[in-house]
Amino acid sequence: MNSLAQKDKYKNYTPGMRIVVRDAEWVVRKSDPTADGGYLIECEGISELVRGKEGRFLTSIENDKEYSNSQIQILDPATTKLIEDKSPNYKDSLLYIEAMLRQRVPTDEHVHFGHKAAMDTLPFQLDPTITALKQPRQRILIADAVGLGKTLEAGILMSELIRRGKGKRILVLAVKSMLTQFQKEMWSRFSIPLTRLDSAGLQQVRNKIPTNHNPFHFYDKSIISIDTLKQDVEYRHYLEQAYWDIIVIDEAHNVAQRGSNSQRSRLAKLLSQRSDTLIMLSATPHDGKPESFASLMNMLDATAIANEKEYQHDDFSDKGLVIRRFKKDVKDQIAKDFPERDIQTVKAKASAVEEDVYRELTELNLTTLDKGRKASQLLRVTIEKALFSSPMACLSTVNNRVKKLEAKQDPDFEDDLISLKSFAQALERVSAEHFSKYQQLLTLISDKKAGFGWKPNKKDDRIVIFTESIPTLDFLHQQLQVDLGLKPEQIGCLKGQEMSDAELMQTVEEFGKEQSKLRLLVCSDVASEGINLHYLSHKMIHFDIPWSLMVFQQRNGRIDRYGQTQQPLIRYLVTTSENEKVRGDSRTSEVLIQKDEQAQKNIGDPSEFTGRFDQESEEEAVAEALVESFTSGEDILADIFGDFDDDSAKETGPMDSFLPDDVHVSDSTVETRELFSLFSSDIQFAEQALEYIKRNGQRIDFSKKDASTLALTVNNELEQRLKQLPPEVYPQDERFILTNSIDQMSLEIAAARGQQHAWPRKNYLWQLHPVMEWLNDKVLSAFGRHHAPLIRIPHKLDADKTAFVLNAIYPNRKSHPLINDWVVVNYVDGRFDTFETFEQFAETIDLKESKLSNPAKVDNTDDHQNLLKDAINKASEYFQVIRKEKESLIDAKLQAQVDALEALKAKRVKQLAFDFEQAGGIQQIVEDKKLKEQHRIEKLFDDYIQWIEDTMTTEKTPYIQLIAVFTGSEA
Numbered sequence: 001m002n003s004l005a006q007k008d009k010y011k012n013y014t015p016g017m018r019i020v021v022r023d024a025e026w027v028v029r030k031s032d033p034t035a036d037g038g039y040l041i042e043c044e045g046i047s048e049l050v051r052g053k054e055g056r057f058l059t060s061i062e063n064d065k066e067y068s069n070s071q072i073q074i075l076d077p078a079t080t081k082l083i084e085d086k087s088p089n090y091k092d093s094l095l096y097i098e099a100m101l102r103q104r105v106p107t108d109e110h111v112h113f114g115h116k117a118a119m120d121t122l123p124f125q126l127d128p129t130i131t132a133l134k135q136p137r138q139r140i141l142i143a144d145a146v147g148l149g150k151t152l153e154a155g156i157l158m159s160e161l162i163r164r165g166k167g168k169r170i171l172v173l174a175v176k177s178m179l180t181q182f183q184k185e186m187w188s189r190f191s192i193p194l195t196r197l198d199s200a201g202l203q204q205v206r207n208k209i210p211t212n213h214n215p216f217h218f219y220d221k222s223i224i225s226i227d228t229l230k231q232d233v234e235y236r237h238y239l240e241q242a243y244w245d246i247i248v249i250d251e252a253h254n255v256a257q258r259g260s261n262s263q264r265s266r267l268a269k270l271l272s273q274r275s276d277t278l279i280m281l282s283a284t285p286h287d288g289k290p291e292s293f294a295s296l297m298n299m300l301d302a303t304a305i306a307n308e309k310e311y312q313h314d315d316f317s318d319k320g321l322v323i324r325r326f327k328k329d330v331k332d333q334i335a336k337d338f339p340e341r342d343i344q345t346v347k348a349k350a351s352a353v354e355e356d357v358y359r360e361l362t363e364l365n366l367t368t369l370d371k372g373r374k375a376s377q378l379l380r381v382t383i384e385k386a387l388f389s390s391p392m393a394c395l396s397t398v399n400n401r402v403k404k405l406e407a408k409q410d411p412d413f414e415d416d417l418i419s420l421k422s423f424a425q426a427l428e429r430v431s432a433e434h435f436s437k438y439q440q441l442l443t444l445i446s447d448k449k450a451g452f453g454w455k456p457n458k459k460d461d462r463i464v465i466f467t468e469s470i471p472t473l474d475f476l477h478q479q480l481q482v483d484l485g486l487k488p489e490q491i492g493c494l495k496g497q498e499m500s501d502a503e504l505m506q507t508v509e510e511f512g513k514e515q516s517k518l519r520l521l522v523c524s525d526v527a528s529e530g531i532n533l534h535y536l537s538h539k540m541i542h543f544d545i546p547w548s549l550m551v552f553q554q555r556n557g558r559i560d561r562y563g564q565t566q567q568p569l570i571r572y573l574v575t576t577s578e579n580e581k582v583r584g585d586s587r588t589s590e591v592l593i594q595k596d597e598q599a600q601k602n603i604g605d606p607s608e609f610t611g612r613f614d615q616e617s618e619e620e621a622v623a624e625a626l627v628e629s630f631t632s633g634e635d636i637l638a639d640i641f642g643d644f645d646d647d648s649a650k651e652t653g654p655m656d657s658f659l660p661d662d663v664h665v666s667d668s669t670v671e672t673r674e675l676f677s678l679f680s681s682d683i684q685f686a687e688q689a690l691e692y693i694k695r696n697g698q699r700i701d702f703s704k705k706d707a708s709t710l711a712l713t714v715n716n717e718l719e720q721r722l723k724q725l726p727p728e729v730y731p732q733d734e735r736f737i738l739t740n741s742i743d744q745m746s747l748e749i750a751a752a753r754g755q756q757h758a759w760p761r762k763n764y765l766w767q768l769h770p771v772m773e774w775l776n777d778k779v780l781s782a783f784g785r786h787h788a789p790l791i792r793i794p795h796k797l798d799a800d801k802t803a804f805v806l807n808a809i810y811p812n813r814k815s816h817p818l819i820n821d822w823v824v825v826n827y828v829d830g831r832f833d834t835f836e837t838f839e840q841f842a843e844t845i846d847l848k849e850s851k852l853s854n855p856a857k858v859d860n861t862d863d864h865q866n867l868l869k870d871a872i873n874k875a876s877e878y879f880q881v882i883r884k885e886k887e888s889l890i891d892a893k894l895q896a897q898v899d900a901l902e903a904l905k906a907k908r909v910k911q912l913a914f915d916f917e918q919a920g921g922i923q924q925i926v927e928d929k930k931l932k933e934q935h936r937i938e939k940l941f942d943d944y945i946q947w948i949e950d951t952m953t954t955e956k957t958p959y960i961q962l963i964a965v966f967t968g969s970e971a
Contacts (some may be wrong), residue, residue, distance in 0.1 A: 021073075038060035039058075077806075083788070087854065097678060124333055140320065141322045142154060226264055252280035252285060257292060272299035302940055303901060344570075346573050348436040348573065385547070444541065461536075462521070486519070495523075690702045710738045731761075739762050805963040807961045821882055
C-alpha cells in the first residue's frame with residue numbers, strides 16, 4: 001500500500017460530503033474501498049461546469065502528484081471562509097440564500113411543488129402523487145377513465161420527483177401517434193424537455209455519437225415509441241446498459257403480457273427493472289385475464305403476486321399500486337372543464353337499393369359453407385357488420401372471401417362463389433346517392449334545422465368522424481371532399497398501419513392548430529387512444545357503431561375530455577330497414593349506444609358489469625349472440641351487458657385486488673405544502689438574478705414585459721448550457737419569453753395551436769425551467785467556492801447577537817436525501833444562546849419583506865470566523881436529535897415494509913410448493929425445477945428487501961454546510 005493510499009485509509013468520503021476534484025466541486029454519492037487501500041468515489045457535479053454530470057474518481061490516482069496536479073479536497077464546513085457582502089441592500093446574499101433554499105429537498109409525503117405547474121390543478125389530480133409519495137419507491141398505475149387527464153397527473157408526479165432530486169433521467173414510452181402531444185404537454189406545463197426519439201430522431205442521435213456509444217446516454221430526458229424500440233434487437237442491448245430515474249409507459253395496456261411471445265411485454269419488463277420510479281397510464285388496463293393484469297403489477301412490484309392466476313384483495317389493496325377514478329367520482333370538481341355531453345342517435349331510412357341488398361343478404365345461399373353452420377353464420381355476421389358500416393366495407397369483405405375461395409380451386413365452392421359474386425354486384429349498385437346513411441351524414445353536417453349547420457370557414461368548429469372500417473374511411477374521405485366542396489387541405493384522415501408515426505403526429509397537430517386549414521377529420525380507431533382532438537372541435541359523428549363499449553369510451557374521449565370548453569355534441573348514425581331480420585340486428589347498435597351512456601352515468605367502467613375487459617372479447621360476444629339468436633337486438637344484448645343500474649350484477653375483475661374498498665377522491669389541497677422562499681415570485685427572483693449577472697460585468701440582454709413576463713436573449717454561456725434541449729423548444733430567434741402566470745401560459749398554449757410552429761412562444765417560468773436552473777447556478781457562485789456571506793444588520797439584531805444559518809443533509813444508502821433540514825444557531829456575546837428554524841428567524845427579522853440597508857464599511861470577519869467551528873458542533877448536536885426523531889418514524893415504516901414482504905415471500909414459497917405438488921413428471925426433475933424457482937423467489941425478495949433498507953436507512957454522518965451569518969455588530 002503506497003503512502004497516499006495509507007493516508008486515504010483514514011479519510012471518510014461520506015455520501016453527501018462535498019469535495020473538490022480537478023478544480024470542480026462534487027457531492028459524494030457513494031464510496032467503495034479499492035484493493036490498493038484507497039476509494040472509488042462516485043459523485044455528482046454541483047459547480048457550474050459539471051452540474052448534473054456523474055463522475056467516478058480513484059483516490060489513489062487523484063491524490064498522487066505523479067498523475068494529478070491537485071489532491072482531492074474535502075470541504076470541511078468549519079473552514080468555510082466568511083466574506084463581507086458589499087452589494088446594495090445585501091442583494092447578493094439574499095439571492096444566494098434563496099438559491100440554496102431552492103436546492104433544499106422536500107423529504108416528507110406532502111406535495112410541495114408539482115401542483116404549481118402551468119395548469120388549473122384540481123384536487124383529484126394530486127391523488128396519484130399523494131399515493132406514490134407514501135410508498136418507498138414511486139411505482140403506480142394511473143388508471144383514471146378516458147379524458148380525466150392522466151398525462152397531467154403523471155406530469156405533476158414527475159415534476160414533484162424532479163424537485164426532490166429523483167428525476168434527472170427520464171424515459172417516456174408512448175404510442176407513436178401520441179409522441180408529440182405528450183412531449184408538448186410536458187414542456188408547456190411542466191418545463192420537462194423530452195427529446196423525441198422517433199425512428200428519424202434515433203438515427204440522428206446515432207449519427208452524432210461514436211458507433212459503440214449508447215444512444216440512450218446521449219439525452220437525459222427522452223420520449224420514444226415502444227414499437228420503434230422493439231423493431232431493433234440492438235436497442236435491447238443499449239437498454240440493458242442504461243438506467244433512468246423515472247420511466248413512464250403511456251397506454252400501458254399495450255405492454256401487458258398476452259401469450260408468451262409479446263415483444264412489447266418483454267421490452268416493458270426489461271425497462272421496469274431499469275428505474276426506481278415507474279409510472280404506467282391506461283384507462284383500460286385489464287383484459288379480464290388475471291395473468292395479463294398480473295404482468296403489469298409485477299412490472300410495478302415484482303414481489304406483488306404469488307399466484308398470477310388467482311390473487312386476493314386483502315393482499316394488495318393497501319400497496320398503493322393502482323389509482324382509478326371515473327367521471328362520476330370527480331364530477332363536482334370538473335363541471336366547468338368537462339361539460340355534459342349531448343348525445344343523439346340519428347336514423348337513416350334505408351333506400352330501395354339498400355333494401356334489395358338486405359334482402360339478398362338474408363337470402364344468401366352458401367351451400368357448402370352452410371355445412372359448417374356456425375362458421376357460416378359467423379361469416380354472415382361479419383358481412384352484416386361490414387354492411388352496417390358501409391356497402392363499400394361490405395364489398396371489400398365479400399371480395400376478400402371470394403378471392404380466398406377462388407384460391408382453393410375447389411369445385412364444391414362453385415355455388416357459394418356464384419352467390420357471393422351476385423351479392424357483390426348488388427353492393428356495387430349502392431352508389432353514394434343511394435347510400436342513405438351517407439346522405440343523412442351530409443344533412444347532419446350541413447343542414448341548420450336537422451343538423452349542425454356546419455360551414456368550413458370557422459376556425460374553431462371542426463368535426464371528427466369515426467369509422468372502424470378502412471374502406472368506409474377511404475370512401476368518406478374522398479366523397480365528403482366532393483359533396484361538401486372541400487379543398488384537399490380542409491379534410492384529413494387518420495388510419496393506423498398505412499401512416500407513419502410522423503404522419504399521424506403531423507395530422508393530429510394540424511387539427512389542433514387554429515391557423516391550419518384542416519376542418520374535418522375522418523378517423524379509424526387508431527385515433528381513439530389518448531389523442532387530444534378537443535381543442536377546436538366539440539362535434540363528433542360515429543358513422544358506424546362499434547360492438548365494444550370500450551371503443552365507445554375511447555372514441556368519445558377524444559373530444560369529451562378535461563379542458564373541453566364547449567358542450568360535446570356526439571351523434572350516432574344508424575340505418576333502419578323494413579327487413580325484419582336486419583331491423584332486429586341493427587337494433588343491436590341502438591342498444592349499444594344506450595348501454596354506453598348508461599355506463600357513463602352510473603358506473604364509469606362497463607367491464608365491471610359485463611365481465612368482458614377488452615375490445616375483442618366484447619365484439620366476439622356480440623357476434624356469437626347474433627349467430628345464435630334470431631330475436632331482437634335488445635334481447636340479444638341483455639345477457640351480455642346486463643343491467644347497469646343493478647349493483648348486484650357487478651362482476652369482479654383482476655383490478656379489484658389492487659383497489660381500495662372505497663374510491664378516495666381528494667376534495668381539497670390539504671396534502672400540499674408551500675416551499676419557503678424569500679421572494680414573492682419566481683419572476684422576482686429571475687429578474688434580480690439577471691440584475692446580479694449584469695452588475696458583475698457579464699453581458700446579458702433582458703427586459704421585463706409586464707409584472708409576470710420577462711424576455712431574455714440567449715448569450716454564449718446559456719447557449720452552451722441549453723445545447724441538449726429538444727430543437728422544438730429552443731427559441732428560433734434566440735430569445736426566451738418567460739412568464740410565471742398560469743393564466744398567460746394557458747392562453748399561450750391555446751394560441752400556439754393557431755400558429756404554424758404550434759409550440760407556445762412563451763415558456764412557463766418556475767424552478768424546473770432550464771433558464772431558471774442556470775440562474776440558480778449563477779447565483780450560487782456569488783461568493784466563491786467554500787465561502788459564505790456575512791450580513792450586518794444592526795437595525796434588526798442587537799449588537800452582541802450573531803446567527804449562523806446552517807444546512808444538513810442525511811442521505812440514505814443510495815445517496816438520496818432522507819433528511820434535509822436548516823437551523824439557525826444563535827449566539828449572544830460570543831456564547832451559544834438558542835436554536836430556531838430558518839423560517840422563524842426570517843420572520844423575526846422580516847427578511848422577506850423589508851430592505852436591508854448595507855453600509856458596506858467594515859471588512860473584518862475574524863470574530864465570527866472564530867465562532868464557526870463551535871456553531872458547526874452545536875448544529876451537529878441539533879441535527880442528530882432531528883435525525884433520531886425522523887429515524888424512529890422511518891424505522892417503523894421500514895419494519896412494516898419488511899414484515900409485509902416476508903409474509904408475501906412465505907406465501908409465494910407456499911404457493912410454489914402447492915404448484916409443484918400438482919405437477920407430474922420425473923420426481924428429480926420436478927424437484928430441481930422447484931428448487932431453482934424457490935431460489936429465484938428468495939433472491940427476488942431479498943433484493944427488494946435490501947433495496948427498501950438501502951432506501952429507508954439514514955447514514956449516521958450528515959453533510960453540514962454554512963449558508964450565511966447574520967450579525968448585529970457594526971464592527
